Each structure stands twice: as C-alpha cells, then as structure tokens.
Amino acid sequence: MTIAVKGAFYLPGDEGYEQARVGRIFNARKPERYPAAILQVVDETDVVAGVRLAAERGWTISVRSGGHSWAAWSVHDDALLLDLGALRSLDYDDATGIVAAGPATMGSLELAPFLTERGRSFPGGHCASVGIGGYLLQGGQGWNGRLKGWACESVVAVDVVTADGDLIRADAQQNTDLYWAARGAGPGFPGVVVRFHLQTYPQPPVMWQDTWTFHLDDAERVVHWLHEVLPSLDRRVEPVLAATRLPDVPLYPGVEHPGGTVLLLHTTCMGQSETEVRALLQGLGECPVAGRELGRVTGPTTLAQESDAQIAQNPDGYRYAVDCAWSDASADVLAPLLLDIWRGLDTEHSFSIWYGWAPVRALPDMAFSVEGNVYVATYLIYQDAAEDERYRARVHEQTAAIARNGGVGVYLGDTDFTRRPDRFLTDENFQRLTEIRAVRDPHRRIASYLVSSPDRLNHHG
C-alpha cells in the first residue's frame, strides 16, 4: 500500500521536477544533487504523510522552508525533499504576545509587517525573504540581536513531525530534548518543524540609524576604534562595519565616490525616544578619523527601510560564495586579515562585514552555544558560473585565515561545510545533540548536515 499525499509530488524525470528541486533556492549557484522525490506539502498532515512515505520507501528526508541556506541544504541526493513553502500561516495571541508562525514565513517580508501592525516586534533576520524555519533552527541573528540575543531564544515551543511521523509539541515542559535541539541544531534537528511559537515584544517607538562612509584607507583606525568601544557599548546599539562596492552610499554634497570599495559604518539603535537613542549612540565616542569621512547620515529609520537596503545588497538571481567566523582576536590581529578580504572585493554586490557582538553573555541552555566578540562574514556575489571555483576558494581561504588567528567557530547561517567545516556548537552540546538524534531518529531518516567529510563536522582548527 502506498501512503497518499495531497501536495504536488515529483519523481526524477517528471515535468516540474527541476523547478521543484531548485526553483526556490535563493543562491543562483544550484547544487548538483538530486532528490529521489519531492513533495510540496499543503499542510502539516501532508508532512506526516510524507515522513511515513519516506519510511516506506527507504528514503531519507530533507526539508526546505525558505530555501535561503547558501549551500542549499535542502537538496540531498536520494532523499525525499519536503518543501514546506505553503506553511506560512500567522496567528497572534493578544493575551500572551505569542505568534504561531509557519516555517516558510518570510522574516522581514511577512512576519515583521504582521507584527508591526500589532505594535509588536521579533528579532527577525536582516534579509527580507529568508524563511524563519532555517533561520530559527540555526539560531537567528536579527535586528536588536545584541539586546534580544539569538532569535531562537524567543522560541517558546515548536510543533514537530518526528522521524516516526508523529505530530508533537516540544517546549519547556514536554519533549524538552527536541525543544533544546530546535534552538541551534540547524540542519541537524531530528524532525520537521511545522509551526514555531514565538514570544514577541512591544515595538520600541524609535529606530535610529547613524551611517558613516569611510575611505578603505581608514579601515585600520576604524576597526581599532570599534574594538575599543564595543565591550562597554549599550546593547541597544548595533554597529556593523561593511566593506561595500555599491555606489549608493551616503556622501556629503560635492564629495565624489572614490570608486571601488568603501567602508560603511551602519549603526542602528532602538529605543523609547529620539533623545534616548541619540544619547545611546554617544557611546560610540569620538571617531578617530572624523573629518576624513566621505559622508554621514543620521536619523530615524524603519525595519521596512532597512529591509530594502538589505535587498539591494543581497540581490536575487546572483551566485553567492559565503563564509563566516567568530573572532576573539584583537584589532591588531584582525584588521589586516579584514583588509585582505576587503581589498579583494571585485564585483559590484560583493561585501564583507565586521559585526560587533561583544560582550558575549551566558547563553540559556539550548543547542546554540558558539559565539564570539566579533562576527565576520563575507559574501562574494557574481553572475558567471565559470567564476564559482575562484570565488569559493577565495572566500573559504580568507575566512580560514581569520579562523586560525583568534577564531572561535562559525554561525551556521553563513557557512558551507562542503568546503570549510568549523565548530558551531560546544563539544558538550554537540555530544548532547548526537545523543538526542540517536534516540529521536535511530534510523537516521532525517538528512543531516551537508559536510565534506563527516569526521570534520563541528571540528575547529
């Protein structure tokens, strides 16, 4: 007997298979991996049916929510790909401030406006169309992250279809092992999340931005400055230094863009009033190269405006080679390594960020467990397939240099373990996750991390 599914179902060779395989993958560099079958589920009972069908056929199961993982983690050879794209419901409970959200809900395009209408907020991702499924399972680095922490810290429950095909809830009282794993395991989560229950927060009335444009020549002094102020900077202030080649950057009247790469120090701050955010931004102190900047704008902003800027920087339809590292290195060590990356950027959209995260806090008891003082991520963005190898080799080699010199690991969100695995969980949490997986998915039905050599998984150095 074959288990019936309701959604569109594709086998290799079927019309529509190729579109279903990679049509929703954000990165235009599509993987050469071929699922045994693809099911575009229509609801959670279809997920249950899909999981049982996979067991019947002896297929592993891979999962796609938003399709935004850079390395296309949802596409595995010989697996049943469960595409959850239709699961995008949003239900808000006024009494608790908890929103129940489908895993394919887009963080900035759907969740954020839904909450803004209700005067609420959530530490959603910076980029508009990222699905909350992959984002939350791996941690979730979003707006106000220095203050609110990882977005997964605001997950209060998950509804999960287990590897055996049962629909259960996991939270702080029941199925606590899965609740623990759902906050940081990423693709190693041993189940399929069909709904997230998220604690929302009152929306701060003011969101402010302060953006400086600097010459790349001033990079070392700017990096030293930020390393000095970061440890005592109020958590509501979020400084990101980005090397970018986009021409549309703040410039004073009469100042010409020098061409090539410039540095943008984009600091956002959420607070109760303009007076408050202005005072908080004073925590950045005196800019050591003040007077040499090419431009500066400061003033109110909104999540929607910030999201538009992210879309401009991360365009659809391009090929991406991406890597990241957490660094506890001093500015003396880190700045030259950053400059090596920043000077090498050579396409219009490629960019690389220094994201101030310190001081690190004690994290709650959850799978997510590796972070450092500074987050460095590089996005090489191009269009020609013939450039794949060159850009991939470059981004992973340059990031490996940061990892070797004061690096403490990676954030899953900007990794590609088929080229450069690194540590994303503490050894203790990795061991605990391995044990949970062995109990919850003893037959290894859920496809796990895509990694070049399994013995390198979660291995630093």
Ligand SMILES: Cc1cc2nc3c(=O)[nH]c(=O)nc-3n(C[C@H](O)[C@H](O)[C@H](O)COP(=O)(O)OP(=O)(O)OC[C@H]3O[C@@H](n4cnc5c(N)ncnc54)[C@H](O)[C@@H]3O)c2cc1C
């Ligand atoms: C343009 C862009 C901007 C980004 N900006 C940010 C950012 O600001 N902050 C940040 O933290 N990250 C960011 N990311 C990284 C992004 O959060 C991750 O790539 C994330 O995995 C994407 O989630 P997804 O559901 O869209 O991806 P998918 O590729 O659909 O999912 C990735 C993997 O997660 C697992 N998974 C997903 N959903 C489920 C589920 N429901 N049940 C079980 N397993 C599941 C599966 O293994 C799946 O293959 C960005 C990525 C892009 C492309």
